Amino acid sequence: MAKSVNKVILIGNLGKDPELRYTPQGTAIATLALATNERYKDKEGNWQDRTEWHRVVAWQRLAEIAGEYLKKGRSVYIEGRLQTRSWEDKNTHEKKYATEIVAQDLVLLGGGQGAGGGSGEEGGSRSRGANANAGGMNQSAGAPDYEGATQITDDDIPF
Numbered sequence: 001m002a003k004s005v006n007k008v009i010l011i012g013n014l015g016k017d018p019e020l021r022y023t024p025q026g027t028a029i030a031t032l033a034l035a036t037n038e039r040y041k042d043k044e045g046n047w048q049d050r051t052e053w054h055r056v057v058a059w060q061r062l063a064e065i066a067g068e069y070l071k072k073g074r075s076v077y078i079e080g081r082l083q084t085r086s087w088e089d090k091n092t093h094e095k096k097y098a099t100e101i102v103a104q105d106l107v108l109l110g111g112g113q114g115a116g117g118g119s120g121e122e123g124g125s126r127s128r129g130a131n132a133n134a135g136g137m138n139q140s141a142g143a144p145d146y147e148g149a150t151q152i153t154d155d156d157i158p159f
Contacts, residue, residue, distance in 0.1 A: 006081045008101050010054060011109070012036040014074050018058075020067030030063035032056040032070065032103075034078060056080070058103040066106065075109035 015033040022028055034054045042048050056078055058066045070076060080103040089096050 008078070008080050008082055010034060010036055010056075010078045010101070012054070012076065012078075014070055014072050014076065015053065016072050018066045018070050020063060028060055028063035028067070030058040030066040032058065032066060032076075032078075034076070034101075055098070055100040056103050057100050058106065062103055062106065066103075069108055077105075077107040077109055078103050079105040 012034045015035050019031045020028065021030075032055075034056050036052050036054065038050045038052070040048055040050070078101065080101045082099060083102045084097055084099045086095055086097050088094070
């Protein structure tokens with residue numbers, strides 16, 4: 001059988017605070033509503049914005065990190081896989097489907113309170129660990145202090 005790939009990479013903003021809950025066995029589950037934006041020119045040459053909403057599910061420690069650090073409006077990098085679930089509606093007995101992104105890694109982007117990053121995966125087999133330096137993307141955290149060099153802060157970034 002040929003190799004297949006099921007990988008999703010998203011950078012977007014949270015539309016609401018994560019919903020954190022626990023299974024009866026104590027496993028943490030966080031549900032995120034992530035918005036990504038696209039800008040394009042229409043036929044008349046006017047710029048249009050289109051927003052796509054994504055349902056993201058995080059499990060175990062990654063869910064706890066999301067519940068603790070993510071808030072509405074926060075920018076986040078999500079890496080995961082697509083998964084489709086099905087169930088039978090209790091009232092209509094119709095078969096329902098939902099496709100969602102199962103998060104395997106997340107990095108908090110931008111500044112603000114609780115800035116940091118974390119990662120994990122269902123089952124805990126892969127561990128990149130909670131990382132306040134966000135994989136080296138935060139230029140002010142842990143940067144060497146060269147004489148005469150100025151530190152870059154969030155106020156210096158134009159967006």
